[in-house]
Amino acid sequence: MLVIFFLVPFAIMVATSFYHRIEGAFYEPAFELANWQRVFTRVPLERTLFSIWISFLAGAACIAVAFPFTYFVTRMRRRAHVTLLIVVMSALSLSEVIVAFSWSVLLGRAAGLPNILAWLGLADEAQAWQPSFVAVLLGLSYIAFPYCVLTLYPQLTRLDPEVTEAAQTLGASPWRTFWTVVVPIMRPTIVAGFLLVFVFTLGSYLISFFLGRPEHWTLSVYISDQVSFNANVPFASAMAILLTVLSLVVVVIVSIVESRTRRLA
């Protein structure tokens, strides 16, 4: 089943990327490199680089908050621990649609933060904070945050409390323990979490579509647009393969990092 429904479509996609597109119609089997040549022109490459850049920032932002957050959660009492995880899992299950909508309301002029600030007299006039680069970044971080927590979580629960206790017995402050003991031990996990967020946000579609202007659109939006509005399936296939290769490279790095972590553990 999996072979049929995952590998076969992928093979068809590879083949389709060489097909010939008929303007205004569909596409026909052929072998030509035109679609691939177009992949390496300015606009697609710009989208690719932009996607990589914003995914990189989202990954960094997520780790910066998610790592200490997860560390604290694993050291809480069971009730708080489970409750916070339910919050995280619920956020995880929200579709991009709802996340994009929520953030557009929250950052919007009508009923969001800018309006509340103006109402409280903290700002002169309510101005919409979206669409903008920051809005896309916030949205991407939001959808990736739960996944980030979930990659960090298993390893952080395995961090022996005696290690941090030993550091503190030897006189290190909790702050110092965190930076000189916890972070170095967890470095591979942090790298894995960062890369996971990176791949995950690389594939996001609706966030950049709704919270950004066209210059903030990611590769996924570009690909889907080629399918649904330009009906250019062959070119979209070529772009999708590029995206697959990019993501696979990152996934392979993650699994190498992870297997190394396991060997150390």
Place this chain on the structure above:
Amino acid sequence: MRAVRVSVTAIAVVFLLAPLAVVAVVSFNESRYMDFPPAGFSFAWYGELISDTGWRGSIETSLLIAVTSAALAVAIATPLAYVLRTYRIRLSPLLYTLGILPFMLPPVISALGATVFWNATNHIGHIENVIVSHGIFFSTLPLVTISLAMETMDPSLPEAAQTLGADHRTTFRTVTLPLLLPSMISGYAAAFVLSLNEYIISFLVAGFSVTTLPIKIVNGLRYGFEPTIAAVSVVIILVAATVFTLFAIFGNLLRFLGADPTVIERQR
């Protein structure tokens, strides 16, 4: 450090909950337009979800897809997990990777793969396309839950059944399957919630003829704001929170998320 701990946790929780809170406020707003402060309290937009045929239709479509595709996902994952575990064939790691790969990669890739697949079979725009595509894509979740359960299952139980004369099939049906049932249910629940929320696959595979709830929301947003969108978002959020709360009560949420079992014992 205590101050840091409290503030980091608070920032994360506010970050996770703030958009949801705003949406909830908007959904109870009486006015058709977004306003702050809200102009009165009303359940009207929730009522519209049921009375409006467009919204009700998309809810029914989404539920149908989620119920069937989650079942399909479990049906694919159970034998795969069982075979991977029991026979320990050489291809096991490869097959397992293949099972979780669609989930690791950007969904637009699976979506496009599914689209060209259905185009090639000349079977375009049907609801069963979405069901099958979701079933494949989300089979990862039951695969993980069932594999975890198999790892923790006591191997002496099926062995005992066989010593007592049960054949392979009877053992599976009367011993292994009941033991795996909780993990199958939690895998089903996770696949169900995610299918309910999935947009890009449904859109590319059959977006022009099958309107799922997320597709309906996106279409609504393209034409501007409707308070019903806020109401339906709140409903979906509540469903998700309920499913995972039940998961935490009846299943082992912490174990599913990969916690070290001894940690869980310590915190009890």
